[in-house]
Amino acid sequence: MADIFMIIVAIVAFVILAVVAIYLMINYQHPDDKNEAYFPKFIVIVGIMLAGFTAFLLPMDVANNDGYAGCTGYDTDLCGGLDMELVWSIFFWLIPIWCFVLIPFATFFYEADDGLLLNPGGEKQSRVKSAVVWTLGTIIIVGIIFVTTYFLFSEAQIPIKAYTAKTVAQGLTEQERGRIDFQSTVPAGVNFTTSFLADFDEGDRLYASGQVDLGEQTIPLKVSATTFFAGLMAWLGWFLFAIFGGIGMSALPMDLLLSFRNRPRKMDAAEYAEAQTSLRTRVNELVGIGEMIKVERDGQAPTNTSKNPFNKEKRKERQALNEFKSAVFLLEQDVQDFQACTSEYEKTNPLVPWISLIFGFFSCIISLFWLIHICVYVLPAKPIALFLNTYFAWFDGWFPLFGVLSVAIFTLYMLFAAIKGCFKFGMRCACIQLYPMIVGKTYMSAFLFNVGLVLLCSLPVVQFCATSFSSYARNSTIFRIFGVQIENLGFFGVFWKNNIFTYIFLVWSLLCMIYLWCKPKDGPPSSDALRDRLKSRTA
Numbered sequence: 251m252a253d254i255f256m257i258i259v260a261i262v263a264f265v266i267l268a269v270v271a272i273y274l275m276i277n278y279q280h281p282d283d284k285n286e287a288y289f290p291k292f293i294v295i296v297g298i299m300l301a302g303f304t305a306f307l308l309p310m311d312v313a314n315n316d317g318y319a320g321c322t323g324y325d326t327d328l329c330g331g332l333d334m335e336l337v338w339s340i341f342f343w344l345i346p347i348w349c350f351v352l353i354p355f356a357t358f359f360y361e362a363d364d365g366l367l368l369n370p371g372g373e374k375q376s377r378v379k380s381a382v383v384w385t386l387g388t389i390i391i392v393g394i395i396f397v398t399t400y401f402l403f404s405e406a407q408i409p410i411k412a413y414t415a416k417t418v419a420q421g422l423t424e425q426e427r428g429r430i431d432f433q434s435t436v437p438a439g440v441n442f443t444t445s446f447l448a449d450f451d452e453g454d455r456l457y458a459s460g461q462v463d464l465g466e467q468t469i470p471l472k473v474s475a476t477t478f479f480a481g482l483m484a485w486l487g488w489f490l491f492a493i494f495g496g497i498g499m500s501a502l503p504m505d506l507l508l509s510f511r512n513r514p515r516k517m518d519a520a521e522y523a524e525a526q527t528s529l530r531t532r533v534n535e536l537v538g539i540g541e542m543i544k545v546e547r548d549g550q551a552p553t554n555t556s557k558n559p560f561n562k563e564k565r566k567e568r569q570a571l572n573e574f575k576s577a578v579f580l581l582e583q584d585v586q587d588f589q590a591c592t593s594e595y596e597k598t599n600p601l602v603p604w605i606s607l608i609f610g611f612f613s614c615i616i617s618l619f620w621l622i623h624i625c626v627y628v629l630p631a632k633p634i635a636l637f638l639n640t641y642f643a644w645f646d647g648w649f650p651l652f653g654v655l656s657v658a659i660f661t662l663y664m665l666f667a668a669i670k671g672c673f674k675f676g677m678r679c680a681c682i683q684l685y686p687m688i689v690g691k692t693y694m695s696a697f698l699f700n701v702g703l704v705l706l707c708s709l710p711v712v713q714f715c716a717t718s719f720s721s722y723a724r725n726s727t728i729f730r731i732f733g734v735q736i737e738n739l740g741f742f743g744v745f746w747k748n749n750i751f752t753y754i755f756l757v758w759s760l761l762c763m764i765y766l767w768c769k770p771k772d773g774p775p776s777s778d779a780l781r782d783r784l785k786s787r788t789a
C-alpha cells in the first residue's frame with residue numbers, strides 16, 4: 251500500500267502546479283485570447299503541469315526509495331509504496347504526446363486563419379482538417395525516426411561485476427555471499443554476479459581481502475520501447491538544453507540583477523526630453539523599416555512562392571523579420587521603462603526590483619554551485635568531491651523534506667535556465683523566431699512554443715540531474731533507467747558515457763558568461779544596417 255505521506259505530497263504538488271499554470275495563463279495572456287483559444291489554453295496548462303511534475307518526480311523518486319529502512323536491491327520501486335517505474339513510464343509517453351501531437355495540433359489550429367482555408371485545389375478546408383493534416387505529417391516523421399532507431403540501437407550493454415568465491419574455508423560465509431548477489435546460497439568456486447544497480451561495498455571489501463576474485467563483464471539487454479523512447483527524447487532534447495541551458499545559466503541571474511540596477515528612477519526635465527527624443531527617433535526608424543519589409547514582401551508575393559525553408563531569399567527575409575521583431579520588442583520594453591520613470595512612476599511597485607535582487611542573488615549561487623558540481627563530481631572519472639550530494643544527504647539527515655525540496659529547486663532551475671537561454675538567444679541572434687513571455691501581451695503561439703521547449707528539455711534535465719546526483723539518488727528508479735539502461739545504449743550511450751553533452755554545456759556556459767559580462771544589456775539590431783540590407787534587396 252502506498253505511503254500516505256507520499257500520496258499527500260504528490261497531491262499538494264499537483265495542486266500547486268495547477269494554480270501556478272492557471273495564474274501564468276491568466277496573467278500573461280493577450281486580451282485578444284481572453285475568451286478564445288480554449289483548447290490551446292488547456293494544452294498549455296496541462297503542459298506546464300506536466301513539465302513541473304516531471305522535475306518534481308526525481309526528488310519524489312528519491313524519497314520513495316531512500317526514505318525507508320531496508321530499501322536496497324531490486325525491490326526498490328515499491329519501498330515507499332509507489333510504483334515509480336509505472337509513474338515514470340506514464341510520463342515518458344505523455345511528454346512526446348504533448349510535444350509531437352497535441353502542441354503541434356494546437357499550434358497549427360491557432361495560427362490558421364479564422365473561418366475557412368483554401369487548399370491547393372481551391373476547395374474550402376476547415377481549420378481542424380488543416381491542423382490534423384500537418385499534425386499527421388509530424389507524427390509520421392517522428393514515428394519513422396523512432397521505429398528506425400529502436401530497431402538499430404535499442405540493445406544496451408550492461409556492465410556487471412563478477413565475483414568468484416575462492417573457498418568457504420577462507421572465511422566467505424553464505425551470508426556474506428548473499429549480501430553480494432541477493433541469493434541465499436552460492437557454491438564455492440561458482441561465479442555469482444550482480445549488476446552495479448546493487449551496492450558493491452561488500453563485494454569490493456571481500457575482493458580487497460583476497461576472499462573473492464573480481465571480473466568485469468557486460469550482458470546484452472533489449473530495452474523496452476518506453477525506455478528507449480525516453481532515451482531518444484533525452485538525446486534529442488540535450489541539443490537544445492546544452493545550448494539554451496548554457497546561456498540561461500548566466501543570463502538568468504544577470505538579467506535579474508540588471509532589473510534591480512536599472513530600476514525606475516524619477517527623471518528630471520533634461521533627462522525626460524533626451525529620452526523622449528531618442529524613443530521618437532527609434533519609432534520613426536522602425537516605422538520606415540516596417541514599410542520597407544511590407545513593400546518587399548508585397549513585391550515578392552506574385553513571383554516568389556517557394557516554401558522551401560532552405561531557400562536563400564526566404565532565409566534572408568526571415569532573418570530581417572526576426573531582427574525587426576526583436577527591435578520592436580526592445581522598443582516596447584524601453585517605452586515601458588520610460589513610462590515607469592515618468593507618468594507611471596507613482597504607480598510603480600518599489601518592492602519588485604528588490605525581489606529581483608533577491609532572486610538574482612540566489613540564482614547566482616545556484617548557477618555557481620551547478621558549475622562547481624559539474625567540475626568536481628560529474629566530469630572527473632573519479633569524483634573529487636560529492637559536493638551537492640553531501641548537501642542533500644545532510645539535509646535529509648536533519649529534515650528529509652528540505653533535501654527533497656533542494657533537489658526540486660536545482661532541477662527546476664535548469665528548466666528556467668533553458669527558457670531564459672532560448673529567449674536570450676532569440677534576442678541576440680535573429681536566426682530563430684522570438685516568442686517572448688510578456689505580462690498581458692502573450693499570444694497562445696508563444697505559450698505553446700515555450701511549453702514545448704520546456705517539455706523537450708525536461709527529460710535531459712531529469713537525466714542530467716539523476717546522473718549529477720547519482721550518489722544521493724543511487725537507489726532511485728530513474729537512476730536505474732537512465733544511469734544503467736539508457737546510458738549503455740550503443741550509439742546514444744557514447745554521448746553520455748563520455749560526457750560529451752556535459753562538456754558542451756560547461757564550455758558553452760563559461761563562454762556565455764564571459765560574453766554576457768562584457769555585453770550585459772540587450773541592444774536593438776542596427777537600424778542602419780537593416781535598412782541598408784533591405785534597400786539592396788529591393789533595388
